[in-house]
Amino acid sequence: MSALPKLLASFREILEDAKDWAQGSHEKSNWLIPGWVLLGGWPFRLPKGRGSAGESEDEGAAKLASILDAGILTFISLTEHDEIRGKAYCYNRFRSCAERHHALVSLPRRQAKRRGTELRFLECPMPDGGTCADEKVMQLLGNLIQELEDGRAVYIHCYGGHGRTGIVACALLCLFIEVAPEEAVSIFNHLHSYRVEYLGWQSSMSCNRVSRRLERSYWVGGS
Numbered sequence: 709m710s711a712l713p714k715l716l717a718s719f720r721e722i723l724e725d726a727k728d729w730a731q732g733s734h735e736k737s738n739w740l741i742p743g744w745v746l747l748g749g750w751p752f753r754l755p756k757g758r759g760s761a762g763e764s765e766d767e768g769a770a771k772l773a774s775i776l777d778a779g780i781l782t783f784i785s786l787t788e789h790d791e792i793r794g795k796a797y798c799y800n801r802f803r804s805c806a807e808r809h810h811a812l813v814s815l816p817r818r819q820a821k822r823r824g825t826e827l828r829f830l831e832c833p834m835p836d837g838g839t840c841a842d843e844k845v846m847q848l849l850g851n852l853i854q855e856l857e858d859g860r861a862v863y864i865h866c867y868g869g870h871g872r873t874g875i876v877a878c879a880l881l882c883l884f885i886e887v888a889p890e891e892a893v894s895i896f897n898h899l900h901s902y903r904v905e906y907l908g909w910q911s912s913m914s915c916n917r918v919s920r921r922l923e924r925s926y927w928v929g930g931s
Contacts, residue, residue: 712744712856719885726899733774735904736869740877740896741884743779744861747877747900749869751775751783752802755794758867765796769805775863776809782828782855784848786866786873789833803829824858834872849879870900 715722722729722742729742737748753768754760763771783806785799792798810827811817820826832848834840855862866872878892887895 712741715741715744716884723895723898726902730899730902732903733778734771737775737863738899738903740864740880740899744856745877745880746775746778746780746861746863747869747873748775748863748865748903750787750792750802750867751863751865752792752805753797755792755797768797769809772802772806773809776806776813779861780863781825781860782830782862784830784832784852784862784864784876786832786834786864786876788835791836791867824860828855828860830855832876834866834875836867837871839872839875845876845879848876849883852876852880853883874900 719741730738732738732746732748734748737746739745740747752772753765754763756762787799789799792802795801806827807817810820814820814825817826830848830851832840832844839845852862852864864873864876874893874896877896878889881887881892881895882889885892885895
């Protein structure tokens with residue numbers, strides 16, 4: 709990952725120009741580390757409900773294509789297994805469509821795997837509005853860092869790309885940039901605000917919840 713260490717070393721400097729790079733590939737996404745870590749909501753078609761008017765098949769396909777065209781090779785899902793229901797929307801449908809699109813614009817799966825450019829799908833299910841055991845998050849972070857070290861850009865998502873995604877994103881900042889949890893939350897909120905569809909998601913209460921979660925977890929600098 710020759711370019712990534714240099715990017716991380718100058719992260720605070722490039723953060724000053726976030727307006728030039730933070731906006732993501734689709735309206736509900738943003739870059740955390742430009743070209744390497746993209747954050748956002750469900751990467752495929754959304755059904756109606758939970759604040760969503762629902763998305764058409766074409767809208768879902770366009771969203772997925774935008775993520776893949778941004779160079780993403782690894783998807784990290786924080787949604788629960790039955791969270792997105794319906795044959796046209798579910799996780800299995802998303803994976804099959806992603807594989808098909810990737811094969812069309814890149815290489816057939818077997819050839820891509822030989823070159824290390826196949827799609828990978830990692831999961832760490834968390835309840836909406838919550839998280840999971842520290843050990844599982846530690847394992848996820850280890851896998852996430854390995855993907856980056858392998859030179860693979862990642863897309864971290866939950867349903868909306870806010871709370872659960874924020875926890876993992878902030879932990880990654882603490883590990884990679886070596887910042888305190890409070891600063892990680894501040895950076896996350898700042899970059900999140902560049903989404904096209906920005907709803908002012910982070911309240912001070914949710915910021916405090918993320919910060920407390922990080923502070924008491926030994927894997928981001930605690931005892």
